[in-house]
Amino acid sequence: DTGVSQDPRHKITKRGQNVTFRCDPISEHNRLYWYRQTLGQGPEFLTYFQNEAQLEKSRLLSDRFSAERPKGSFSTLEIQRTEQGDSAMYLCAVNYGGLSYNEQFFGPGTRLTVL
């Protein structure tokens, strides 16, 4: 158990709707990451936070995507006006600091299907 939960685990929505996903680490972690994975591909980086600060955003993160980490603990990822191409697994990851500072541990993911 990586100590990271994600909610919901599955989401089916119609094109054009807005969706929001949540990532909850079991304890406060310095850095929190979002990735997206489509079938047959490895995860692709979207964005990451150090505490509340969003330090980097991928160009995959169009203006329809927004992420927040308001108190430096849990994080949300919102997609506005969803498109079929947004269908993917959205993964949250954290690192624990210390000797394993560089290693990232993933939550179970939210699988999004846009109809």
Add this chain to the structure above:
Amino acid sequence: RKEVEQDPGPFNVPEGATVAFNCTYSNSASQSFFWYRQDCRKEPKLLMSVYSSGNEDGRFTAQLNRASQYISLLIRDSKLSDSATYLCVVNLAYGNKLVFGAGTILRVKS
């Protein structure tokens, strides 16, 4: 050119076989290297970090060749439970984003 390239497989091997996966990365500034394992429709799980001197964890051995920008994973005495996708991963700086290969599928059969 993809940043991290892997043979997609699938590798179909019998139980007890030894199997090797290779991976190349394009950015010579890459700092850290990992192998993750991913079961079908599950999240990636860290299998092992890869160090310059090479490292071993039970039946698993990882090697890194910085000069050739090449990473390998060797699995000895394959088990049915080793069936999964193996993801080669690099990052450019400590604590920074991970860059994943597309993964290599392993199927171990009895």
